[in-house]
Amino acid sequence: MGVNRVDFGGNTLIDLTGDTLESAEQLLKGIIAHAKDGSVITGLLEAGGGGGGDFDFSNLADINFANSGSFTPTSNAASIFITDPEFLKITPKIFILYTESVLTGTDSYRTLLTLQAHISDNTGFVFFAWTKGFTSILSSVSVNKKCFKFNATPSYGSDGAYLFTSSNARLTPCSITTAGFLIRGCSYNSNSTYTSYFEEGATYKYIYMGVKNQ
Amino acid sequence: MRYYAQYNDTGKLIAIGTGSGGTEITESEYNRLLAEIREKAALVNQLYNGEITIADVPEGWREEIQRRVDERIAADGEAAEQDISGEEFLSMVQEVL
Numbered sequence A: 001m002g003v004n005r006v007d008f009g010g011n012t013l014i015d016l017t018g019d020t021l022e023s024a025e026q027l028l029k030g031i032i033a034h035a036k037d038g039s040v041i042t043g044l045l046e047a048g049g050g051g052g053g054d055f056d057f058s059n060l061a062d063i064n065f066a067n068s069g070s071f072t073p074t075s076n077a078a079s080i081f082i083t084d085p086e087f088l089k090i091t092p093k094i095f096i097l098y099t100e101s102v103l104t105g106t107d108s109y110r111t112l113l114t115l116q117a118h119i120s121d122n123t124g125f126v127f128f129a130w131t132k133g134f135t136s137i138l139s140s141v142s143v144n145k146k147c148f149k150f151n152a153t154p155s156y157g158s159d160g161a162y163l164f165t166s167s168n169a170r171l172t173p174c175s176i177t178t179a180g181f182l183i184r185g186c187s188y189n190s191n192s193t194y195t196s197y198f199e200e201g202a203t204y205k206y207i208y209m210g211v212k213n214q
Numbered sequence B: 001m002r003y004y005a006q007y008n009d010t011g012k013l014i015a016i017g018t019g020s021g022g023t024e025i026t027e028s029e030y031n032r033l034l035a036e037i038r039e040k041a042a043l044v045n046q047l048y049n050g051e052i053t054i055a056d057v058p059e060g061w062r063e064e065i066q067r068r069v070d071e072r073i074a075a076d077g078e079a080a081e082q083d084i085s086g087e088e089f090l091s092m093v094q095e096v097l
Helices: A085-089 A134-143 B027-048 B059-080 B086-096
Strands: A005-008 A011-015 A032-034 A040-042 A065-073 A079-083 A090-099 A113-120 A126-131 A148-150 A160-164 A180-188 A194-196 A204-212 B003-007 B013-018 B023-025
Touching (some): A065 B027, B023 B027, B027 B059
Antiparallel strands (some): A032 A040, A090 A148, A090 A204, A113 A180, A126 A160, B003 B013, B003 B023
16 A cells, blocks of 8 residues: 655655646656555556647547548539538537648738637537637648547637537627538737638548547 | 538639538549649739739739739738828827817
8 A cells, every 4th residue: 555645753744635747647657656545556547648739639539429520612612511410419529620631821811821720510509710820721721631620619719619509609690590600710900800712622631539429 | 521512602612621510522632622722822922022923923813813812902901001190190280280
């Protein structure tokens, strides 16, 4: 049995009771440490498996549905509506939108471009996500081919995802009546207005995952 | 893999893709459309940047390419315009006066 507190002569020499490390799953694989109960544990957490920076994996355990696709718009003003009957049967948890195409960014609209994923289902909620800053998008998409990952945890004020409902919607929810979701590439200008703007000829790929009711 | 084409209400092709959505097409049709979309996008960029003239565009595509370049130029103009409040405008006028 482990020892998690040592008192000597009225003084506390060691006290692990207030620590937060409780199990091997919280510790990187191979790292040896004492848990809060004093036991020695060897970490089991795979690097990259749960330590993904601002991405919270803790609410994804129930995911049992995933689908993917791609689209190539013919003009730079396209909103893409993806019809998928299965989408109505799931609660979306993750939406990933990325492109491996080189975005040219040659005009003033594109210098203000943000990538948005604007997803709506028939129940009226909108799962809405974006990344901020065109420079970072350009470098990470076209050079590093990084995926943009969003979860459904509201994180107002930073890159991330927003879960909008009728009570906190900042944009009018889509009036979509067909099973599916809408993806919009949007620019943002100084007037706080949004304009659909995917780049023509660039191929965008998406993955969505969620919990499907059995 | 499923390939599709997506059209707007007027029947204009707005995107092609893979996965769910749109009207199913064959892989060869998808590849043909993909090549055409990318070729036109490149021409729009080149004409917009002054690297080519409209005479360098295949005759059957000239109207569309020119229209898309014009739309981009118009969009640039809109992006450069900024609404200002009456108070800001008054302040600007007062500075000039």
